[in-house]
Amino acid sequence: MAGVVVVGASLGGLRAADALARSGYGGGITLVGDEPHPPYNRPPLSKEALVDEQEFEAIRLRSSSKGGAVNLVTGLHAVSADLSRGLVFFSNGSEMAFEGLVAATGLRPRALPIPKPGAGVLVLRTYADLLRLRGELAGVRDVAIIGAGFIGCALAASLTQLGYSVSVIAPEDVPMLRPLGEELGGALLRHHSAQGIKFGLSRLPVTIEGDARPERVVCNDGSSFDAQLVIEAVGSATNTEWLEGNGLELSDGILCDERLSFGGQGRFLAVGDVARFPNLAFDAVPRRVEHWGIAVDTGRYAGKALGRLLTSGEAEPAFKPMPAFWSDQFELRIQSFGMPGLVTDPAAIRVLEGDLDGEVVVGYYREDTLVGVVLVGFVQSHLKYRAAVAESLAAAGTSS
Amino acid sequence: MKVIVDLNKCNDHGQCVYSAPDVFALNDRGELSFRDEARDLYVSGELDESLRDVLEEAADICPMQAIEIEG
Structure with a gap:
């Protein structure tokens, strides 16, 4: 059957x-x-x-x-x-x-089509990848992470906490630009830099130099970053x-x-x-x-x-979830509700509570509708802000 | 039916509160309120069977997979 x-x-x-x-x-x-x-x-x-x-x-x-x-x-x-x-x-x-x-x-995970050594260049998606990463970390001092999205940044924070010297290389000018926007990404750049991560932003890696294993990542602006291990987190x-x-x-x-x-x-x-x-x-x-x-x-x-x-033979009503994500990086908890990534106009992204260089709540608006919020810290407030997004969406739905 | 929360695994994300607000809550420090009454493991009293669906949802959505349903 x-x-x-x-x-x-x-x-x-x-x-x-x-x-x-x-x-x-x-x-x-x-x-x-x-x-x-x-x-x-x-x-x-x-x-x-x-x-x-x-x-x-x-x-x-x-x-x-x-x-x-x-x-x-x-x-x-x-x-x-x-x-x-x-x-x-x-x-x-x-x-x-x-x-x-x-x-x-x-x-x-994608890998960049750039020259690279045969070993010491990894991705992280599966448990097998993690075992490989643990094995490859032996004897390594400098790690380069290519990609400044959530996975790249979370990984950079973890490896920094483990005592490695970590560089993050990406074409955007702030980390987590697409999901969070320029201002909040900029605040996290300052925070993570102060924790010891070296950011090589607004540039693209062109080659990973090294014979059997990586020695450095060279970028299109001529800069280079020492790395005995490279992790690609590029989408x-x-x-x-x-x-x-x-x-x-x-x-x-x-x-x-x-x-x-x-x-x-x-x-x-x-x-x-x-x-x-x-x-x-x-x-x-x-x-x-x-x-x-x-x-x-x-x-x-x-x-x-x-x-x-x-x-x-019956159908369920349409699927209309409230998206939520979180990422713990260093001591910071980043939480999001709704779809902040829908909003790219900086004028439609506003601080709702706190300030960008400490704990902060940022609201993302489309017209007058609050379509997303991101909280850095403010862990006691997420119920309130999630409800605010839900109410705003419901109001927009009934008015249109 | 009982709900068991491993408070060492729990990281106070609070996703359970959206799924099962009659069972889970956060205190004013943003921590799971069961932390006020238990240290390592929280075991609830006997819960009504009508809560099973929302408790299953809370257990599924827990980012740390700290919630178990017994019975």
Whole structure:
């Protein structure tokens, strides 16, 4: 009998399988991942798991489904699928039949196409990457991180705390520019610089010099940064190749409708980083949202929606989550609600409380609607500001 | 049904408060309020079965995976 196959044993995939099991669906649920491990939590890879040398069990994700409800298969890589026949094919030549499919194949890190030595240049996405990083850190004094996004900055903070001399190299003029904007990014630049991180901003690396291992990163403005280890945190590519040939829009993740469904039947859904969907609480533009919390929310929604559809033929209401993310860097907790990244006009980004060089709350406006907030510190205030975003969005929704 | 929070894992993100406001709260220092009554492990009293869905959501959304549901 054809049940549901969840491709990708990630956070989103696991939550989808759990929610489907809870829905009472009895057709059989298989969760397939290409890593050798059961599902685990990725954010600690750049933080606690690195700094405290946690073992795998510390980051393993709990499953809420009862024993046997979800059949977990690890180490199996999906290479193609035929949606019309309900089949997914794997690299070992096997196949699985399905009546419902959840795509949770996520992202893979990009590497820069620049000259580099064969060893000592890494990415960090998986637990295997973390083990490699731990091994490669032996004997290293200087680390260069290419990319100043959240992962690059969190990693830089962790490695600085571990005593390494860390450089961050990126084309933007402040770290975390795209999600946070110029002013708050600038404040975090001052903070992180004072903690000892060397920033090489407004420049591009052109070559990583060194014979067997890195010695320095050379940039297009002639500057160079000593590094015996280089970590590339320059963005990601979506893992959608296995869905090609089914007439889907896969140019930036899997294009979904407001119910996370693709392929037009409601029986195929995408979750997590790979899903590009409109969040009608904000607008009708489909976007991918690379937040940990969105992986949970999309997974829970997809499992529930699929269970309901397959057992009763009914559709769930549209998926309209409140995006939230956090990042702990040094002693700072950065938290965000809504979609601050939608706002690029500096005049529409305002300090709501505190000041930029200490604890601060920043509001991001589209017209008069508060579409996002970012808190640095103010940990006792996030309920209030999350509610303010929700209320503002609801008011805008009823007036338009 | 009981809820168990590992207060050493918990990092006071407060995501649980959005999911299950009848069970979880933050104190005025922004810490999980269970810290006022327990040190390493918080174990609730018997909770009503009607809370199971929201507790499952709270456990799922906990960034530190510090929440477990027993029974």
